[in-house]
Amino acid sequence: MTPPVRKRNTWQREAVRAALAGGDGFVSAQRLHATLRDSGSPIGLATVYRALADLTGEGEADSLQSPDGENLYRACTPGQHHHHLICRNCGLTVEIEADAVERWAQSVAAEHGFSQPNHVVDVFGLCANCSPPR
Amino acid sequence: MTPPVRKRNTWQREAVRAALAGGDGFVSAQRLHATLRDSGSPIGLATVYRALADLTGEGEADSLQSPDGENLYRACTPGQHHHHLICRNCGLTVEIEADAVERWAQSVAAEHGFSQPNHVVDVFGLCANCSPPR
DNA sequence: GTATCATTGATAACGGTTCTCATTACTGTT
């Protein structure tokens, strides 16, 4: 029914996907753009934003808000839902299991008559390396 | 040692505190400013931001980021740590106990060598009134 | 090859927040 042409394959989109997959922790769109530019890609900033939004929508990337209002992105196994432990100094990210929290969010929401719970559960801290010596 | 003059009492600061205490759910700084202005206060926007930042720092207000990047504020009993269940349609807010989550965040952080966990745990959803009929 | 139309990218616009700096006014002292 729907014509086969929905999304076109462009090297730009692929470059963003690759750059995201290559990175370790969460990256901001701007940082990703800078990285790509430094690697020689003449990709535009707007395109990076668009690609990231698409990837997030398709479940190929995970996004979250840093405490200072930036949107951060990270490659992510599709469809899988999990949370993160992020070092607020170096950006190191650990994916964490949160089944318990998952259930808790659901039940707490239901308990108060809320539907479609969209929880935000992320822990920012200092990783072992970045923790103060004492 | 430190001179007794640290913070001055101004009607502006008090007005912000009062407006915050009067409100029900979370409010954005801009909305709070508009409300104050509508009530006749000639208070400036920058001052509202400063007052909110101060109140948050002193633990008299709670702040969180809405999913679209705004900072929201709410009066809060000092020193008490809790989380929120927020209706993403009407803004209704319910304070929720999260002892379990609290402990979970601590242990998960410690488990991975992280210190000073600063967790973000908030649940956005649709309250009973705003939920779709079916 | 050609036509179509999603995608791109430079730049402008936008919205929230912070900064600047001259002015105001709270505070402790005289």
Add this chain to the structure above:
DNA sequence: AACAGTAATGAGAACCGTTATCAATGATAC
């Protein structure tokens, strides 16, 4: 009560991340 010192204020500019605009480009179907 008047004063001096100095936080605090406020209008507007500056900032920063993000989104919209729109002409040019190029991937895809035929």
